[in-house]
Amino acid sequence: MRIAIGDFLLSRLQDAGITEIIGVPGDFNLNLIEQIDAREGIRFVGTCNELNAAYAADGYARSRGLGALLTTYGVGELSALNGIAGAAAEHVPMVSIAGAPPLYATEARYDLHHSMGDGNFENILSSVGQITVAAVRITPHNAVEEIDRALHTALREKRPVHIQVPSDITHLTIEAPQEPLNTAWPSSDPERLASAVERIAELFAQAKSPVLLVDLDADRHGFAESLQKLAEKTQTPYAQLSSGKAILDEQSPLFLGTYNGAGSAPDVRSKVENTDLLLTTTPRFIEANSGSFTHKLPSEAVVDLGDQHVSIHGEDYIGITVQELLDALLETLPATQGTAAEQATPAQPAEDTPEWEVAPGAALTQKRLWPRMAGFVREGDVVITEAGTSNIGLGPQRLPSGVKYVNSGIWGSIGFTLPALLGSQLAAPSRRHLLFIGDGSFQLTAQELSTILREDLAPIIVLVNNRGYTIERWILGMRSAYNDIANWDYGKLPGVFHPGTSMVSHSASTEGELEDALAQIENSSAGAFLELHLDPEDAPAGLKAFGPMTADFDYGPRGPRNA
Template structure:
């Protein structure tokens, strides 16, 4: 079977569920863009810049299982690199495509624009390579094998890949396989699968306090539904890292809370650390999800699931696909009985409905319970690093809420473009973004793309005149933590004069309650600006700020002058 290289790439992307490619046009990718415009079932979404496009592709991938980014050589690739690195840090499968100079020009080392004019066409791939699992350039001779290798790796490892496409090859015809692209992982070695299952079930039968500890890879590798089924069948209590927030229900009857070392939900650190059967999914502890490295998990009790291996208290089983292993466990694990459900937690207390004080000024202590009361089951909640994520962290979100943030990479400004990508990928779900004014100013122009695509999110902007999280680390009164105040809720009309997005502003709990009532009743998007004092912050930030300062600056740091 013959097709063009461009059509082959698009067919592969469609095969893994991608219907939008997000990026920025450039002369080296225009030929490929022509093919996108002529292809059914996939379209190009132009972002305002390449960094935002990378963030949007990340948000898209969290909904669809993979996202696609398109840039041009050099200036585009490097502009997107921060977003690609974030996808790497957060284990998000993004297929990054970059139009490259024509193949003959790179082979003969011609000096061209968007390069360093030194004839070196390896440097861009070398710059991107440390932040991707595959970084390669296609040619007519390797297009099929290289693209398929990159795509399989992206899906298997849950990491971004980067593929340069020379501008003069996309319309060339090549021979391609007749068989459709398969996203299935290889089958497990039968003996290793059986041995791993038997060993885990043996330890489970001996356990007195089994617990599942959730982190990002639970979601990334598709274990969520399987764990839900295990919990329902065997009544296994579960907890989460802050970096695994709301992957499983925070209102389920077996939910214990958030494990964060010494900063854990009260009583939880001891419970987790003395569990004799602790299921984990490759947790990655950094200072913000470990209570500043006060976590202490015993390897002798951990059953860790990677995507292609299991580590049972130090005994490592390879050659298995872990989803198959969990299916075997789910089939064989005994159902819970009243006598076997040891130490099962009581059902969490119901989340009380918030009662606003109409004349009270907004403050973080009461803001977040009021906002959680507004949320519905199955909403998509996107929380910017800083006050939004810290404020929402202790709140138990409704059943089925998908929570998107960037707890490891933490690049501020990520969430507005991520909102664009997420809503493109899941337009049927209500999206609510919580973002600070400082973060918003980094990527504000992507609001125009959200409006151009006629999406209808609810954007909640916390206006506290600057970088509150930085103020609590250092420089509470310093000018370097100030930013220019904008008329934020006028921006929808600035970016799109005929927009249907409705703007609101609130300084009191009563004004916020009225705004939320109007937003809930409207089919349109909303931009809600909340005014809070610059020095007000969620309770967690009062601890996080000084802890970060001590960690960053040491005992001779400026806080101790």
């Protein structure tokens, strides 16, 4: 069939499950936005800037499986680059699309706006290409091939891809296949699959204390449900990295807790490091999730489940679709009658926190706050935590079953979570969304609250107001002015950004005020903006340890802390 290039691109995005494209209009992409507006089943959602759009597309992908970003050439692409890089670091599949100058102008090397004015139109594409797994400028002759290749690559590699669309080709027609985009994985090599299943079954039969260690790739590749079933069938206890929080059920008696090298609870560390069979999902250790690189996995016992291969005690089995492997293991492995589960020690909170009893006049503290907020989370919620106090405070708390936990534990770009909330709730509007964000992070991307309200979304936003960058204070400059920020009147912002909004603002400085606010929020279907006031120098126990460790790592023995 013949179809306009822009319509072909949009049809492929729809085949992959996209119903919203998030971005910012610009002269080189307006014609493509016109095609979006004219098409059923897909729409354009404009944000306040391109960085926020990239963060939102990341959040959308985490709830939908793929996100789409639309910017304009040069200034838009580079403004979004940090968000695209975050998706790459966090293994999030995203299609970044940029309207580009007309094809004739790029081929003739015109000096144009949004460029360096030197006729070079390769530098922007190559810049984005450094952090994407595919970056291409399409033409009428390569559009079908390159669009399909980019989408398949994003879905297979769980990374962002980038497509530049020259502004003068979107309405040109091309010959295109009538079949929808095939998003199915290729089947495994039969012999390699059978050999891997047989070998893993042998190891399970021999193992006395198997353990499963989960990181974020288990979520990105869609393995969570199968891994949960495998753990329950074989009664295999499991732990998680902090970057893999709540991928498997934290309420199960099989859940050991979070493995963090020397920073782990002793029982968790012992079980992970001394197991005779450790199933992993390609963990990536950075200083923050490894106890400052003190992790010691038993390499001779590791079976690593990648996305397209399996490594068994260092021997690679190539040509395997791991979901097929998990399905085969669920059929092959015999059920275990509870012996391993009885050996598992239920995970405990990181801090010794007493049962919650409200002290109405008591000032809010980090130690008391986070167990209470974990108790406010319901089964099936989407919980989004900003890097810093919110993630470090809520991370050790056990969350209800079925919770999706979103954070940026590896890239750690502050301000990510408010736009990510927008994207996630656009992708999964039926789920209750809770955002926990610090005041410093909020100020980086605050204007996207206006888009959330414009889209009539109703999240619960919990803003921790501790007058600045508490995580930085604990690294260096506890009382230095560079860690201070302006103290906004946060509760008025919903009305400022969207007059007449139904979102209700609350404020709490004491435990009694917090309880009153939570009760009102619980009994309302409207969005909520809850501002919590805490001491600037108060921090969760994990942050108090993280700060000095980071300072030692960053500045060394002659650094400013040791002057």
